[in-house]
Each structure stands twice: as structure tokens, then as C-alpha cells.
Amino acid sequence: MQSTTEPPTTHEQPQATQAAHDAGRALWVLGPLPPPVTGMTLLTSAILQALESAGCVRSFNWSPGLPRRSLWMRLRRNARMLRSVAMLLARGRVRNERLYMVANSYSGLYSTALVVFVAARLGYTIYLHHHVYFYIDEYDSRMAWIVRRLRPRDVHVVHCAKMVDDFRNRYPTTSGFQIVYPSIVVDEIGQPRPAARQPLRLGLLSNLSAAKGLSDVIATFSALVDRQRDVTLTLAGPVSSSDSQRLIDETIANYPGRVRNIGPLYGDDKRRFFNDIDAFLFPTKSESWGLVLNEALAAGVPVITFDRGCTSLVVGEEAGLLIDRGALFAELAALQVERWIDDNDLYRRTSQAAIAQAERLHDDGQRTLDDFVRHMFSPLPPALSNA
Numbered sequence: 001m002q003s004t005t006e007p008p009t010t011h012e013q014p015q016a017t018q019a020a021h022d023a024g025r026a027l028w029v030l031g032p033l034p035p036p037v038t039g040m041t042l043l044t045s046a047i048l049q050a051l052e053s054a055g056c057v058r059s060f061n062w063s064p065g066l067p068r069r070s071l072w073m074r075l076r077r078n079a080r081m082l083r084s085v086a087m088l089l090a091r092g093r094v095r096n097e098r099l100y101m102v103a104n105s106y107s108g109l110y111s112t113a114l115v116v117f118v119a120a121r122l123g124y125t126i127y128l129h130h131h132v133y134f135y136i137d138e139y140d141s142r143m144a145w146i147v148r149r150l151r152p153r154d155v156h157v158v159h160c161a162k163m164v165d166d167f168r169n170r171y172p173t174t175s176g177f178q179i180v181y182p183s184i185v186v187d188e189i190g191q192p193r194p195a196a197r198q199p200l201r202l203g204l205l206s207n208l209s210a211a212k213g214l215s216d217v218i219a220t221f222s223a224l225v226d227r228q229r230d231v232t233l234t235l236a237g238p239v240s241s242s243d244s245q246r247l248i249d250e251t252i253a254n255y256p257g258r259v260r261n262i263g264p265l266y267g268d269d270k271r272r273f274f275n276d277i278d279a280f281l282f283p284t285k286s287e288s289w290g291l292v293l294n295e296a297l298a299a300g301v302p303v304i305t306f307d308r309g310c311t312s313l314v315v316g317e318e319a320g321l322l323i324d325r326g327a328l329f330a331e332l333a334a335l336q337v338e339r340w341i342d343d344n345d346l347y348r349r350t351s352q353a354a355i356a357q358a359e360r361l362h363d364d365g366q367r368t369l370d371d372f373v374r375h376m377f378s379p380l381p382p383a384l385s386n387a
Helices: 014-022 039-052 071-091 106-122 141-149 161-170 214-226 242-254 268-276 291-298 311-315 329-342 344-376
Strands: 026-031 057-061 097-102 125-129 155-158 176-179 200-205 231-236 259-261 279-282 303-306 320-323
Touching: 026 039, 039 057, 039 097, 039 291, 039 344, 057 071, 071 106, 097 106, 106 125, 106 141, 155 161, 161 176, 176 344, 200 214, 200 268, 200 329, 214 231, 214 242, 214 279, 214 329, 231 268, 242 259, 268 291, 279 291, 279 329, 291 303, 291 311, 291 344, 303 311, 303 329, 311 320, 311 344, 320 329, 329 344
Parallel strands: 026 057, 026 097, 097 125, 125 155, 155 176, 200 231, 200 279, 231 259, 279 303, 303 320
Antiparallel strands: none
8 A cells, every 4th residue: 555645646446446537536535544553543544445445546644653642743743734735725626526534633623624624615525534532522612613514415434333323412413424343454363262361461552541541450450469369460552641651660669570561562562462461451531442452352352441432332242341431440340350260161251252253343344344435436426426
């Protein structure tokens, strides 16, 4: 796959491209691609690849290419978004063209609003992909403004049916919805575990922050140690703040030899992380789907997470424990881990259910992606193509 942060290039598959050209359609993809490697960039890359394999696609990479969040990262990202706006303005008004774009996280919503405004005024049919839940959990005036700019012909791309309902309840909209499961990016599925190891190995892989539930994971581990349970804890991922680093350092000091922080992981190192743990704790307070949940399930690792966003769809009924958002995570998670320690048959069944759930999510994800690609290269209705 070839994408660019310079003036966009066209990637063509001859027969499909000719068909799209004859129908008067062109498709633009604006969004972040790896690096850095995040759930958002991986999913954008997978969607771009699928669209490129079906027809004529022009893409513009918004990614700053920097692994850590910083003022410089935001400036680079916003500069690239502004360049894509300049590119759209230079092309002028269009007909019969679709534009797929990614909605930014909190600090980037102003840039998202600008791109939506310009694209709508130029006549594009806009597909806005939502990856986060913070502006669905709580009303955000910037997202409300964006929603009002979108027309009935435009489309919100989301991760599951619950996300559709939650979004509509927060922001009345006349636009349509398309669902694409993020599970399309997880395609390596392992084998179920016969039993939990001793000590049982807990793990968290994410941005190590309050929003991802770092303190809840540490509290779960501490509760199990207080109950004389033989457990260890492995933390992985970038540390988001000095407060998070201080909490991690204190935990390592308080439990020598039982807690480790191994930093950001990618590729084979990430796979080894999931193979080396027995239970994955993910008390996220901000996630819409939780791609790391998919990765844990695909490794046969039972998961424990909050019931929020699409996580009930991801975990299913038997592959782990969903905890109500208003409950105390550490208490209920510790009880579930104790059950797995005490009952090897229960742990084995949960691991088997995790593999089955991962396979189901992958198959269903591919179906949603195929449906989305077919839709993106289908003719626009006459009333819309003349708008």
C-alpha cells in the first residue's frame, strides 16, 4: 500500500478504476496511517487497503509520524490536515465524489470541523469515521456543530449498533450510518489455554494512563496479593504522564519481582506479551471498541473490562467478564481472577470461548468491511449525484 503525506497520489486497479471513472465517481481517503501504530491508524490502513483493492482511491495521510503526544505532534498533524484542506479547495467543486475521513480525538475536533465544512461546501458526500466515545459519553459542542454540517446523504461510520444508538441519542442527525468492526485488523488467531499458570500472570497493554484504567489494574493486582493469591502483573505501552509513571514506579517498588513495566510493544513483541499472560485487564474509561481486547481474545486470553461502548459485543457472553461502569472494577475483577485460579475447567472453557469469539469477530468484521467497500463504489442515487 502506498500512501502519502505529500500531494496525494492515485492508486489504481485497472478494471475497477475504469468502472469507477466511467461512473463519474472518485473516492478520497483522509486520515492517519502508521506510524505511530495505534488502533486508529491500523484501522484506517486496513480500510484504505480494502478500498484500494476495489477501485480508484486517492489518499492523504494525516499522521504526524510521532509516537508520543506533544504540542509538536499536534502542530504537525494540524499542518497536514490544513494541507489536505488546501488540496480540496484547489480542486474546487465536485460531483459524484465520496470522501472518507477520520474524526479526530479531543484536541483535533476543530480540525475535523474545518475539513467537514470545506468538503460539504465543495459537494463531497462525506463518510465520517468515529473511533472514540468521549463526545458520545458527554455532549460536545464541536461535534454537535459538525453533525449539523452533515446532510442526509452523508454517513457516520461507527463500530457497532450500540454506537449508532448512543450517537443518535446524543446528537439528533439526519445522516446515515455504516458499521465496520475494528476486528478486521486482527487476523492471527491462536489456540486455547489448557489451564492458568502459577503464578497467574495479569497483563495490561495500552497507553498507561488513568483513562485506560491503570490505577484499577494495579488495585486489582494489590487486592489479589492481599488475599495471598499467587499473581504477577505485566504492564506494557507508553506511559502517558508523570503521575502514571510515579504510580508504576511505586507499585514496582512495593511488590519487588512481581510487577514489571516493559514499555511500548509492536509486532512479534506484542504477540509474545499476550502469549505470556493468563488474564487481560482493561478497565478503559474512553474506549469505543478496544482493539487490544480483540488481540487478547485471539491469543486465548480471558479478558475483564468495563461494559461500555462496543465492549459487550467484543467480549461476548463467555470469553471474560464485563463489569458495569458504575461498579468497583478492582473488587469484581479480583473475584473473577480467583475463580480462574481455583477452577481450571472454568479457565479452560473461558479460553476456548475467547478463541471462538475472536474467530467470530474476525469473520463478522470482514463481512462489515466487504459491505462498506461495496457501498463506497456503488453509484450515488441520482438525486444525490446531481446535488
